[in-house]
Amino acid sequence: MTNASRWKAVGFLAGCLALAGCGKKFNPASGEVSQTPVTEIGNPAIVAVQNPEQYPLVTTGRIDAPETLTVTGSVQPDISREIPVISLANGRVVAIRARLDDYVHKGQLLFSVQSPDISNAFDVYLKTVNDEQMNNKALVRARDLFAHGAIPQAMLEQAQDAEDDAKADLNAAIEQLQVYGVDKNHPTPIANVYAPVSGVIIAQNITDAAAAGVNLSGSATAFTIADMTHVWVMCDVYENDLPKVHLGQEAKIQLAAYPNRPLTGTIGDIGPVLDPTIRTAKVRIELANPGILKFGMFVTATFYSLNKVPRATVPSTAILHLHDRDWVFEPAGGNQFRRVQVASGDMLPGGLQEILSGVQPGQQVVKDVLSLEATAEAQ
Numbered sequence: 001m002t003n004a005s006r007w008k009a010v011g012f013l014a015g016c017l018a019l020a021g022c023g024k025k026f027n028p029a030s031g032e033v034s035q036t037p038v039t040e041i042g043n044p045a046i047v048a049v050q051n052p053e054q055y056p057l058v059t060t061g062r063i064d065a066p067e068t069l070t071v072t073g074s075v076q077p078d079i080s081r082e083i084p085v086i087s088l089a090n091g092r093v094v095a096i097r098a099r100l101d102d103y104v105h106k107g108q109l110l111f112s113v114q115s116p117d118i119s120n121a122f123d124v125y126l127k128t129v130n131d132e133q134m135n136n137k138a139l140v141r142a143r144d145l146f147a148h149g150a151i152p153q154a155m156l157e158q159a160q161d162a163e164d165d166a167k168a169d170l171n172a173a174i175e176q177l178q179v180y181g182v183d184k185n186h187p188t189p190i191a192n193v194y195a196p197v198s199g200v201i202i203a204q205n206i207t208d209a210a211a212a213g214v215n216l217s218g219s220a221t222a223f224t225i226a227d228m229t230h231v232w233v234m235c236d237v238y239e240n241d242l243p244k245v246h247l248g249q250e251a252k253i254q255l256a257a258y259p260n261r262p263l264t265g266t267i268g269d270i271g272p273v274l275d276p277t278i279r280t281a282k283v284r285i286e287l288a289n290p291g292i293l294k295f296g297m298f299v300t301a302t303f304y305s306l307n308k309v310p311r312a313t314v315p316s317t318a319i320l321h322l323h324d325r326d327w328v329f330e331p332a333g334g335n336q337f338r339r340v341q342v343a344s345g346d347m348l349p350g351g352l353q354e355i356l357s358g359v360q361p362g363q364q365v366v367k368d369v370l371s372l373e374a375t376a377e378a379q
Contacts, residue, residue, distance in 0.1 A: 045338055045339045045340075046332055046336050046337070046338055046339075047329070047336065047337045047338075047339065048334075048335055048336050049335055049336075049337070050335065051335075052331070052334075052335045052336075052337070055329075055337065055366050056366070056367045056368065057331065057364045057365065057366060057367060058314065058315060058318065058364065058365060058366075058367040059362060059363070059364055060312040060313060060314050060355070060359055060360070060361055060362060060363050060364070060365060061312065061313040061314075061352065061361060062310050062311070062312065062313065062361030062362070063310070063311050063313055063348070063354065064308040064309070064310055064311075065308060065309065065310075065311045065345070065354060066304040066305050066306070066307070066308055066309075067244065067304075067305040067307045067308065067309045068302055068303065068304055068305070068345075068356065069237070069241050069244045069245065069302070069303045069305070070300060070301070070302045070303075071235045071236065071237055071241075071283075071300075071301050071303075072235065072236070072298065072299070072300055072301070073233045073234050073235035073236070073283075073285070073298075073299050073300075073301050074233070074234060074296060074297065074298055074299065075231050075232070075233055075293050075294065075295055075296060075297040075299060076231065076232045076233070076234050076295060077202060077226040077228075077231065077232065077295055078226075078227070078230050078231055078232050078286070079232075081199070081226060081227035081229075081230060082202070082224055082225070082226050082227075083196055083197050083199070083224070083225045083226075083227070084220075084221040084223075084224055085110060085193060085195065085196065085221065085222050085223040085224070085225060086193075086213075086214060086220050086221055086222060087111075087113050087115075087191060087193050087212045087213050087214075087222060088179055088180060088191075088213070088214060089113050089115035089117045089118055089180045089181075089191035089213060090113075090115055090116075090117050090211075090212070090213030090214065090215045091113040091114050091115030091116060091117065091118075091191070091211075091212060091213060092113065092114050092115075092209060092210070092211060092212070093111055093112070093113055093206050093207070093208060093209060093210050093211075093212050094112050094113065094114045094190065094208075094209075095111060095112040095208075096110070096111045096206065096207070096208055097109045097110055097111060097112075098110045098111070098195075098201060098223070099201065099204065100201055100202075100203070100204040101200065101201060101202075102200070102201050103198075103199070103200050103201075104195045104198065104199065104200075104201060104225065105195065105198045106195055106196065106197050106198045107194050107195060108194060108195045109192055109193075109194055110193050110194060110195055110222070110223060111192075111193050111206065111212070111222060111223075112190050112191065112192050112193070113190070113191045113193065113212045113213065114189055114190055114191075115180070115189060115190075115191050115213070116189075117180065117191075117213075118177075118180050118182055118187075118188070118189050118190075118191055119189055121173065121176045121177055121180060121182070122177065122182070122184075122187045124173050124176070125170075125173035125174065125176070125177055125184060128166065128169040128170040128172075128173045129170060129173075131166045131169065131170075132163070132166035132167055132169070132170045134166075135159075135162045135163040135165075135166040136163055136166070138159050138162065138163070139159045139160055139162070139163040141159075142155060142156045142158075142159035142160075143156060143159075181193075181194075193222065195225060196225070197225055197227055198225075198227070199225040199226050199227040199228060200225065200226050200228055201223050201224070201225055201226075202224050202225070202226045202295065203221070203223065203224035204222070204223055204224075205219045205221055205222055205223070206222045206223075226295075228289050228293070228295075229288065229289055230286065230287070230288055230289060231286075231287065231289045231293050231295075232268075232284050232285065232286060233251075233253060233265060233284070233285040233287065233299055233301060234282055234283075234284055234285075235282070235283045235284075235285065235301050236275070236278070236280035236281070236282065236283075237270075237280055237281055237283045238278075238279060238280050239274060239279045239280065239281070242270070242281060244303060244305050245267060245270060245283055245303050246267065246270075247267055247268070247269070247270065248266060248267060249266070249267045249303060249304075250264055250265070250266055250267075250303075250304065251264070251265050251266070251267060251285050251301045251302060251303050251304075252264060252301070252302045252304070253265055253285070253287065253299050253300070253301055254299060254300040254301075254302070255292070255293075255297065255299055256297075256298060256299075256300075257292070257297065258292055261290075261292065263287055263290070263293075264287065265285040265286055265287030265301075266285065266286055266287070267283060267284065267285055267286075267303075268284050268285070268286040269282075269283070269284040270282075270283050270284075271283065271284075285301060310360075310361055311345065311354050311355060311356065311361070312354075312355040312359050312360055312361045312363070313348060313352045313353065313354055313355065313361075314328060314352065314353060314355060314359070314365055315351055315352060315353075315367060315368070316347065316351050316352065316353045317351070317367065317368040317369065317370065318365050318366060318367055318368065318369060319342070319344060319353060319369070320339075320369045325341055326341065326342050326343065326344045326358075327339050327340065327341055327342065328340050328342055328355075328358070328359060328365045328366065328369075329365060329366040329369060330359070330363060330364060330365050330366070331364055337366065340358055340359060340365075341358055342355050342356075342357065342358030342359055343355070343356040343357045343358060344356070
């Protein structure tokens with residue numbers, strides 16, 4: 001059946017509903033509206049036809065499918081993968097190499113800070129170098145004097161202790177420069193801050209010429225980088241539905257932006273506190289990001305329970321998709337058919353489709369809603 005035929009059938013159905021109340025019929029051959037014996041039903045969900053036998057019926061089948069729960073949610077960062085970027089050196093920002101929403105790689109330069117802390121640390125380093133050299137010379141003299149019996153062993157031990165302390169101070173001064181990212185052989189008052197991980201910058205708290213560091217700025221975190229390879233989907237589940245979800249349970253994620261690319265995640269947490277207003281708990285779904293998920297996206301999550309419930313199945317041709325809703329037609333006695341709204345589930349082998357609600361297994365429905373087109377042309 002072509003798309004044109006499908007739209008023609010949908011138009012005919014709408015015409016049936018409209019003409020059922022006014023007693024008129026559209027003749028496709030002549031393009032005219034003529035009088036035809038149509039029963040006044042008074043119910044827009046009822047369609048009366050002259051030849052109901054031309055509408056083949058089918059009995060809905062049955063499958064035992066997992067009980068499902070569908071909720072809405074939004075994509076959020078994985079908190080454990082949010083990394084703050086800070087400058088251990090206090091000072092003024094002199095250059096910013098990355099901005100909010102940028103994707104950065106591990107080791108990439110983010111910003112530079114001109115810091116008096118570095119100058120002070122280098123000053124301490126130079127003094128400890130001088131102190132260590134002097135104590136080393138004193139130790140050498142003390143060893144020579146002790147070897148010739150000019151000083152007691154206690155004085156030699158004091159000289160050794162002074163040299164050890166000077167070396168410890170020197171090592172600490174070198175490590176302090178390394179913390180600031182400064183090479184002791186090529187000193188500079190500028191501290192460069194690099195990305196600790198690869199990811200997207202989701203927060204920025206610094207600007208050019210602003211203060212930076214753990215003491216001078218209002219927030220020690222200059223940037224926040226989020227690793228988007230794994231994300232969370234946060235859902236609200238009503239109190240009465242909580243027994244249907246459990247840790248480790250799989251969830252099917254459907255995206256409005258990519259309806260043909262369903263994803264699968266796993267429940268990693270069920271909130272212990274309910275929202276007192278709407279009586280829902282936060283359920284966290286963890287999943288890998290194939291590169292299409294963006295923070296703040298709205299999604300639909302479907303949970304599949306271990307309990308199985310009977311579901312009706314119908315041929316996919318029995319479902320009318322109209323105004324973002326799904327309908328089937330069931331016999332209503334005599335020459336009448338009733339339009340029933342249904343909730344469609346998964347597509348099944350053999351051209352069948354699962355029905356979540358609206359009809360039960362064993363009911364009769366019109367097998368092919370497009371057969372109404374043939375009836376319309378025959379009348």
